[in-house]
Amino acid sequence: MMISVKEIMAARALSKSGLPELDYSLNPYLGCLHACRYCFAVDFTSDREARESWGKHVAVRSNIASVLGREVVRMPRGLVGISTITDAYQPVEGKYRLTRQSIKLLLENGFRITVQTKSPLVRRDLDILSGYRGNSDVGITLTCLSRDKSDLLEPGAPSPDSRVRALEELSYEKINSWIFYGPIVRGFNDDPETVNGIVEISRALNSRIIFDRYASYHSAEAMMVASGFDRNSLSHDSRWWSDVSTRILEEARKRGVMANSQSEEWKNTTSLYQQKLF
Numbered sequence: 001m002m003i004s005v006k007e008i009m010a011a012r013a014l015s016k017s018g019l020p021e022l023d024y025s026l027n028p029y030l031g032c033l034h035a036c037r038y039c040f041a042v043d044f045t046s047d048r049e050a051r052e053s054w055g056k057h058v059a060v061r062s063n064i065a066s067v068l069g070r071e072v073v074r075m076p077r078g079l080v081g082i083s084t085i086t087d088a089y090q091p092v093e094g095k096y097r098l099t100r101q102s103i104k105l106l107l108e109n110g111f112r113i114t115v116q117t118k119s120p121l122v123r124r125d126l127d128i129l130s131g132y133r134g135n136s137d138v139g140i141t142l143t144c145l146s147r148d149k150s151d152l153l154e155p156g157a158p159s160p161d162s163r164v165r166a167l168e169e170l171s172y173e174k175i176n177s178w179i180f181y182g183p184i185v186r187g188f189n190d191d192p193e194t195v196n197g198i199v200e201i202s203r204a205l206n207s208r209i210i211f212d213r214y215a216s217y218h219s220a221e222a223m224m225v226a227s228g229f230d231r232n233s234l235s236h237d238s239r240w241w242s243d244v245s246t247r248i249l250e251e252a253r254k255r256g257v258m259a260n261s262q263s264e265e266w267k268n269t270t271s272l273y274q275q276k277l278f
């Protein structure tokens with residue numbers, strides 16, 4: 001596959017986040033080579049080339065670390081979401097190391113970070129993360145456990161096995177880690193084998209699960225359908241979602257695993273940080 005990478009200048013590094021659980025978001029890259037068919041970021045990406053050839057083009061905000069270096073001195077401390085729009089550990093990070101420089105700057109200056117990624121490259125930065133266990137956490141996304149299914153849904157992403165190995169290493173290093181199971185698509189990755197497998201991994205690693213269903217966004221829906229997903233399986237169905245949620249929560253309860261839906265997550269996160277404050 002032909003990919004292209006270009007360097008651009010960032011005017012700001014930290015953005016105020018619209019997500020209730022975050023104070024800021026930080027995204028060193030626009031566009032994402034993981035090329036997920038369901039990616040909602042397509043509709044929110046300002047770079048035209050990245051938007052028009054999703055998964056094949058990345059804009060690198062090459063000066064982000066120097067901009068961030070000035071911002072961390074003057075901006076109020078808070079919780080920063082790393083990878084809210086694109087995966088900060090996608091392949092180009094191996095060369096540019098902008099995420100590594102950014103999390104180091106943030107943690108050294110008293111900010112807290114929460115990372116979400118599909119890439120085992122995050123293990124490279126364990127030396128930084130292990131120095132700030134109380135101020136950082138890492139979520140690994142698992143959509144499924146089979147390489148075949150992963151190739152359909154997220155053709156540029158590292159294999160599910162490699163992500164599970166990354167989770168193992170995070171757990172071994174006692175980094176606060178969690179699994180994001182989603183997006184769950186009706187008839188695709190809502191089967192008992194996937195549900196039970198992900199809950200069992202979480203139990204074995206003493207991790208927790210946040211899960212969510214597929215949500216329809218304009219460009220993502222077109223990519224999903226073009227990849228062979230049936231439009232009916234993508235439509236909103238509250239009864240199906242209630243059944244799937246109940247099954248996940250029931251399996252988690254049986255194994256003593258903490259699990260909650262994405263919609264409940266911000267309450268959970270807020271209470272976690274409130275516990276630290278009081």
Ligand code: SF4
Nearest residue numbers: 032034036039086087
């Ligand atoms: S890893 Fe995340 S940002 Fe990258 S394509 Fe997939 S869903 Fe989009």
